[in-house]
Amino acid sequence: VVSRRVKPRRNMPAEARHIAVFAATIAAVLCIARFSTPPLRRAVRSSRLSAARASSIASFRPISSTGLSYSRGPKYQQLKGGASFSSSMEKAASTTMVATPPKVDSIDKAKDLLDSVDTIIFDCDGVIWKGDTLIDGIPETLDFLRQQGKTIYFVTNNARKSRAGFKKKFDDLGLSISSEEILSSAFAAAAYLDKIGFKVTGKSVYVIGDVGIGEELDLLGIQWHGGTADIGKGIELKSGFALPHDENVGAVIVGFDYGINYYKIQYAQLCINENPGCLFIATNLDALTHLTDSQEWAGNGAMVGAIKGCTGKEPTVVGKPSPLLIDYLVQKFGLKKDRILMVGDRLDTDILFGKENGLKSCLTLTGVTTEKKLFDDENKIIPDVYVDSINAFRGA
Amino acid sequence: VVSRRVKPRRNMPAEARHIAVFAATIAAVLCIARFSTPPLRRAVRSSRLSAARASSIASFRPISSTGLSYSRGPKYQQLKGGASFSSSMEKAASTTMVATPPKVDSIDKAKDLLDSVDTIIFDCDGVIWKGDTLIDGIPETLDFLRQQGKTIYFVTNNARKSRAGFKKKFDDLGLSISSEEILSSAFAAAAYLDKIGFKVTGKSVYVIGDVGIGEELDLLGIQWHGGTADIGKGIELKSGFALPHDENVGAVIVGFDYGINYYKIQYAQLCINENPGCLFIATNLDALTHLTDSQEWAGNGAMVGAIKGCTGKEPTVVGKPSPLLIDYLVQKFGLKKDRILMVGDRLDTDILFGKENGLKSCLTLTGVTTEKKLFDDENKIIPDVYVDSINAFRGA
Structure with missing residues (x-):
């Protein structure tokens, strides 16, 4: 987020920052040396991609042989x-x-x-x-x-269904399984809150997503609102209007939501930016999803991207990978x-x-x-x- | 975008990639050395932030003394x-x-x-x-x-108004200016298409945003659709349904849009991912905006973030900075x-x-x-x- 990118990061070790900045400089210089002047845009883009890749790899797991040491040698x-x-x-x-x-x-x-x-x-x-x-x-x-x-x-x-919802799909296909055998990202989000002891804080959850997330939270007795209930809600464009939000929300869970709207985005933004310590949890970051069998559809990467873009925060991702x-x-x-x-x-x-x-x-x-x-x-x-x-x- | 992040980048110079990966590794190791085991999550987050900062700086301008050499010495x-x-x-x-x-x-x-x-x-x-x-x-x-x-x-x-729309605001406040003195990000988007000769391609523009962008495109005679006309549109969740999209769209412009919905996100995704060479233009990346005077509101960073999140593409930003x-x-x-x-x-x-x-x-x-x-x-x-x-x- 541009308007936040130059703010000092209190928690960032100076060594890491300096090395990353140094690497970006070297990478940029190498890009420029490699290309002549006209394709400068290309060089800049390459530099950004390489730094972004480094960022993505570093963020996932600090030291990973599978992530970092892919050889280019012969098979x-x-x-x-x-x-x-x-x-x-x-x-x-x-x-x-x-x-x-x-x-x-x-x-x-x-x-x-x-x-x-x-x-x-x-x-x-x-x-x-x-x-x-x-x-x-x-x-x-x-x-x-x-x-x-x-x-x-x-x-x-797929976070649209709870484990019970998926069991019904298995049943309909003639496959006999138990709900406990299903690990959906909606369940993963609830399990994560369970693991960190969220319930005892007495705080509630704001949900962007379909019914699956709320059903899993209900099983744990965690209070929540949002989800499909906020489809069709809007805001008023008049002087003095402020969208009220629940200051007791301690976590925002973002899952795929074809009912996404500005009300939901603003509500999540207020919770994450204004409620101290509010968590930002993404069921997954899939760019595309299989909503119908005829087309590739924008996935939860879109919903999470919207909340990242207005908060400058990175989510905790609970689904694959x-x-x-x-x-x-x-x-x-x-x-x-x-x-x-x-x-x-x-x-x-x-x-x-x-x-x-x-x-x-x-x-x-x-x-x-x-x-x-x-x-x-x-x-x-x-x-x-x-x-x-x-x-x-x-x-x- | 996770599902795309390990795809090989054909245009990325190997040197830049290796150095960036190397720096990320060093940064991660330093983070781990600095913190003991319990705050490992913090170390990972710091590593991500530093690499992300390097990425952000590198992407904006390869070598910038203002961006890279802020001194920590005494004032x-x-x-x-x-x-x-x-x-x-x-x-x-x-x-x-x-x-x-x-x-x-x-x-x-x-x-x-x-x-x-x-x-x-x-x-x-x-x-x-x-x-x-x-x-x-x-x-x-x-x-x-x-x-x-x-x-x-x-x-x-602010891309919600065209220059003519802003002139009216100046007029209402008793300030006499000409439209040519106004540089809005909606104008900037149109000016960018003008500069690169978009009109002669005969292609059209899909707009996410308010009326300002379309009004500026009209002044240049560039065909467009979307904008406020797509507020309230939805999709059908039935087998076989595919959202049709115009294969002649050669650019998607994303500006602040409080009427954002899944239809618009999916339409933009289809144009950017499936129309060869389709441009992705953002009027700005502001995280927050002044929609009313009573609250900070989610800005165009949210709309752009949504499209980034489902395409894996970075936009061309035409507004400040x-x-x-x-x-x-x-x-x-x-x-x-x-x-x-x-x-x-x-x-x-x-x-x-x-x-x-x-x-x-x-x-x-x-x-x-x-x-x-x-x-x-x-x-x-x-x-x-x-x-x-x-x-x-x-x-x-």
Whole structure:
């Protein structure tokens, strides 16, 4: 936010600031040296991108080998000859070169994989279903995994529904699961407030979003308002008019909201800027979402971006690829991260989520990612393994 | 935007990227070394802030002494003894120490200042008027400056009105000016499209914002739609529904819009993401705005943030503190930058705007900035001079 960007940051260590400024200067000088005068705009843009990338990487996790050490060296093929899956995975982990991941395409490889994990977390869209259609063979595969003693979770950044709401979708598709197996970002937001002891403060929550967030807060007995009740509300453009806001709001949760309006934006701005210590929580930052099956739709990145843009504050993100959900599971159920398998169809959310959090990761080709894209030179996010569909887990 | 942040950047020089990543790593390590384990969250946040600051500085202007070399050394007082204003200003400019600016509080100092400039650009709110009330003595001061042969402009980031709309406000306050003396950010957006020859492409503009932007585009004969006509529009949440959009839209202009809704956000997203080469123009990035006099209101930073958040694109900003307006004036009227005086009441927009663009700068205390804030150790944005009100220009 321009009008705030030169304000001094009291909490920023001087060393970090000076080094970042120094790096930006060097980067800018290099850009200028590289390009001649006419494409100066391009140089400036590149400099901004590189600094922004550094910022994004630094903000996610201070030191991360997956985030920072992607090699540009030549690929090499894993699993040549008869090496077992487990040993090849260890070998891949011990090198800094980018490896092409092995495909799980036999019952033996599937057994090796399943033996290495206790818990499997599935992304839903493109993995379990596509839009409103169940992918063939999924019920049998989930039954098989349960018979093998695996604990299963379904994770989604879609915050429009509560876990109960998602269970209904599973029911409608003929999949029998329990609400506790669902990890939605609306649940993640409520779980985060639960973890930090928000309820005992007696404060309430202002919600931008659909019904899912409020339903999850209700389960915890946390007071809230906003959400769908504020659709259609407006402001008055007359001298002396001020929008009243509840000074007891201690957190604003922002989830996808197709009923977003200026009233909601201003209400959230007042809470975050004027209520001391008010939290700013985002269910996720997805730029695009699957609202209908005919088009890509603006996602919660838009709603969160609006609140960032008028407060200058960065949100606490609770959905993928934030580590909060995994930390919650590990803490609550005593899971071991390296015995959790994250399965998804998107490299830049699901697989990154797995890698950044120290989980094993498996890409499935039933969604948006093709084998060609996985092996493209420009892709630097490499899952541990990949499958044609998750039916490969039972050798199908 | 998380789902896009790890995509490879084709246009980013490898050197810049590596240095930025390296700096982020060093900054993160320093943060960790500085804090013990419990405040790790704080260290991560600090690292993010420092990298974000580097990004923001680098993106605005690659090498800027005003942006990067603020000294933390002791203040020293200018204008001691009988030194003339001009020589003291040169002296201040020749040092890297932070100087306290001289106050223009006599007819002699006013004459020195006015002799050094041909053109004066005034911010409006807090300088000419406060809310809907004219500040005392302003008509006489503007008359005096015109008698002295000075060219006057009025600049505002408020994009809700066109220049004609602002002229009406001046008229209502009893100030006689011409539309050409007004530089609003709605005008700046249209002037930018004019400068790059947008009209001859035959493409049209999609507008998020109030009536001002469309009125300025009409004056140039550029086709547009959106704006207030899209208030109240919605989408259908049914399978198969896709929002149709005009593939001939070649630019999206985003200005303050209290009628913002999901329809507008999605329409803009489709144009920017799916129409090849579509421009993304922001009238300004102000976090807050003066919609009524009773409260701070979420500004255009919210609308722009929403579009950034669902496209992952950075806008071209045409209002303060972007250099585009000044470049336009310099190019069109052959002005010399160091003979232009920027007068405003905000350090972090008006004065920064002047300094970043090589203009002389004058802070007036009739608006949001107090003398105490100007001289606060934490303020690093120092105008060349300051006045109690612009009536000081005529010794009043």
